Amino acid sequence: MNLRRIALLALLLVPGVGRLFAQPFQLPTANRAVLDPDGGQERYFVGTVGKPWTSGRFGCVRTDGFQLHEGVDIRPLDRDRRGEPTDPARCAAEGVVAYVNTKPSLSNYGNYVVVRHKVDQLEVFTLYAHLASVKAGIKAGTPMQPGDVLGVMGRTSNTRQRITTDRAHLHFEILLMANSRYAEWHRAALKGTRNDHGDFNGRNLMGIDPVEVYRIQAKVGADYDLVRHLGGIPELCRVLLRQPNPDWVRRNRGAVRPNPKAERDGIAGWELALGFNGVPLHATPRSRKELEGSRRNALLTVNPAVAAAHPCGKIVVRREESWELTNKGSQLLELLSY
Secondary structure, eight states: OOHHHHHHHHHHHSTTGGGGSSOOOOOSSSOOGGGSTTOOGGGTBOOOTTSOGGGGSSEEEETTTTEEEOSEEEOOSOBOTTSOBOOEEEOSSSEEEEEEEOOGGGOTTOEEEEEEEEETTEEEEEEEEEESEEOTTOOTTOEEOTTOEEEEOBOOOOOSSOOOGGGOBEEEEEEEESOTTHHHHHHHHSTTOOOTTGGGOGGGEEEEOHHHHHHHHHHHGGGOOHHHHHHHSOOOEEEEEOOSSOHHHHHOGGGBOOOHHHHHHOEEEEEEEEOTTSOEEEEEEEETTTTTTOOSOEEEEEOHHHHHHOTTOOSEEEETTEEEEOHHHHHHHHHHTO
16 A cells, blocks of 8 residues: 555544544544445444434435435444444534534534634535533534544434434534525514524535545545535536525625626626525626526526436426426525525
């Protein structure tokens, strides 16, 4: 094994070593099976009740493909005498704690921690859920380094069907946030509905597949680029935001693609590419002249193959010969342009 390979494995697998190298993410637990040459997936993922390990992956993996699982469910390696997991959940990248929930009754994620990161001029979040406990002193604003302990893996939640001891796991997500003013939008657009988690409401956070991130990192080494990774995710659709300075664009300048005409004539709106679950992948500015005839947010194009392969996304729907935004899709555009 050459020195580069050794350095790469150290980055991905050894807590704390990741801060020495250029790659942004390390594994959030000591379970490394997902990167084993033989695939190791059965040793890594925890499935839902009565379902195989595949239901613990990211994407349209539940309810016959119609239910989205926004992250991955990671199997523990160590347990105490009662069978409860003792694996620490570790921060995947340098960042700052953005949100902590220690009231399991308020979320099906139970106890969980969200950490904010800046990677390749993108604002990215990682989420660590179902924790048995959050480490003392962890609160919003706490600086974190890769490998720092956030809590202990567990099975807390508020779901009617409790997570049994044998299914205890860490639910882990890599996310982008639609709008940093979500709580304000929620009060205006969803009057009378509860929002127990402020800007960290689930509607405001959209994930990418963490396993793909780690596998691509393992393949390309120090050349890994998150912007390029997002750009390689299949697009569900393109949408138009009639807003010259959207919050998402301001926070994710790395995902902006050049358009000299709009930069010269003045930016009147933005064309965004969205993944199957609505996650923005990249943004291109559009000038007023380019937007002639478009007075509002709009759906521009749809990739039917991606829509068919991901029925859990529920962002667009085909009606007769045309594609339309669903209510969920329309609300997402309103939120992105708020």
